[in-house]
Amino acid sequence: MSTKKRTLRLIIILFFTVLLLLTFLSNTIQSLTLPKVAVEKAAMGSLDLSVSEEGYLQPAYSTPLMSAGNWTILKVHAEKGDHVSKGDPLITFDLGVTERALEDAKTRYQKDELVLNQLMEALKPLLREDDTEAIANQEHQIEIQKLNMTIQQRELKDLEQQILDGRVLRAPYDGVVTELTAKEGITVSAAQQVCIIASDDSGYKLDVIVSEYQASTLRIGGEVKVNIDDGGVRVLDGIISSIENQGDPASASASESGAADPDSRAVTIDVNGTDLKPGLKATAYIHQESQQPGFMVPADVMQSDLNGTYLFTVSVTEGPLGSSYFAKKTYVNIGAKNNETVVITNGLLPEELFITDTSEPLSDGNRVRLE
Numbered sequence: 001m002s003t004k005k006r007t008l009r010l011i012i013i014l015f016f017t018v019l020l021l022l023t024f025l026s027n028t029i030q031s032l033t034l035p036k037v038a039v040e041k042a043a044m045g046s047l048d049l050s051v052s053e054e055g056y057l058q059p060a061y062s063t064p065l066m067s068a069g070n071w072t073i074l075k076v077h078a079e080k081g082d083h084v085s086k087g088d089p090l091i092t093f094d095l096g097v098t099e100r101a102l103e104d105a106k107t108r109y110q111k112d113e114l115v116l117n118q119l120m121e122a123l124k125p126l127l128r129e130d131d132t133e134a135i136a137n138q139e140h141q142i143e144i145q146k147l148n149m150t151i152q153q154r155e156l157k158d159l160e161q162q163i164l165d166g167r168v169l170r171a172p173y174d175g176v177v178t179e180l181t182a183k184e185g186i187t188v189s190a191a192q193q194v195c196i197i198a199s200d201d202s203g204y205k206l207d208v209i210v211s212e213y214q215a216s217t218l219r220i221g222g223e224v225k226v227n228i229d230d231g232g233v234r235v236l237d238g239i240i241s242s243i244e245n246q247g248d249p250a251s252a253s254a255s256e257s258g259a260a261d262p263d264s265r266a267v268t269i270d271v272n273g274t275d276l277k278p279g280l281k282a283t284a285y286i287h288q289e290s291q292q293p294g295f296m297v298p299a300d301v302m303q304s305d306l307n308g309t310y311l312f313t314v315s316v317t318e319g320p321l322g323s324s325y326f327a328k329k330t331y332v333n334i335g336a337k338n339n340e341t342v343v344i345t346n347g348l349l350p351e352e353l354f355i356t357d358t359s360e361p362l363s364d365g366n367r368v369r370l371e
Helices: 002-032 096-131 132-166 212-216 254-258
Strands: 038-042 043-045 049-057 062-066 071-076 089-094 169-171 175-180 194-201 204-211 223-229 233-244 262-269 283-284 295-299 303-305 306-317 322-331 333-337 341-346 355-358 365-370
Touching: 038 306, 049 204, 062 322, 071 096, 089 194, 096 132, 204 212, 204 283, 212 262, 212 333, 223 262, 262 283, 322 355
Parallel strands: 038 365
Antiparallel strands: 038 355, 043 295, 049 283, 062 194, 071 089, 089 169, 175 194, 204 262, 223 233, 223 283, 233 262, 295 341, 303 306, 306 322, 306 355, 333 341
């Protein structure tokens, strides 16, 4: 009888052992079919929002110079990049067309003077005869002639002044020739731009593009270190003079760059120093961090839906056969960010694991296995 009991006990033990083994194997096989995820713990810190952007110095103030008439360029006295002083000749024009127009205008005026004298002489006998109606008509003709001659006098003065001022185009102030389109022998039209002069006294500016979050900690009037690449190493102090939406058509950087990123900002930095000139390569450097620290996570793990911004974290459930892991949609508040990193300011716990990679798409509550 005791032998039967021992045999029965062994059978029962074996049964439960096999059952337990099958359960374990079943869970193991099932876990192999679960999505595999990689997890990390977020590090606390502040995001580096430092600016290090290159550009080229441009004059803070420049003047486009125009031709005053439809003239042929006789001589070009300067080249692009030349430093010029106020009053220096830049371009000499052949004013032959305008000079002939002036001579023709003078001849027409002399002719009209003769006509006026004739009208005045014709008035004298009418006055002697006291012919009221004829006198009034003659005086009216004389007045019209005088008005025509007044108009001609103004035209003569304009032509004389145009010749006086326009024969030689001169530098309006000390500066640098930044653009020159004039060539000897070509004919330019009135008001056509022939060159651009940058003022020495106005200083220079540097335009750079930064992200929205980099710009959030900048302020107008803030100081910037500017490295000048002119064959040596020079560090100058710059001052931020403007911060604009790059998507704003009025922004110079937006118009120069063509397609504008609405999430970026165009920053203009005023730079003062000696021996500067347009086109010098410069680098603006500003060291700064995000104002509000938080948990830093990769930007590519963040997702959003109608309820807000979230990432997947891992929750753990302990059972008799071990731990089970589940993907949890965790909504968070974010602060500063860049292309690689996001700072989470609220919603994530210090020891909480977040999912950085998954073998297949996840939904809230999915059971997962860890790498």
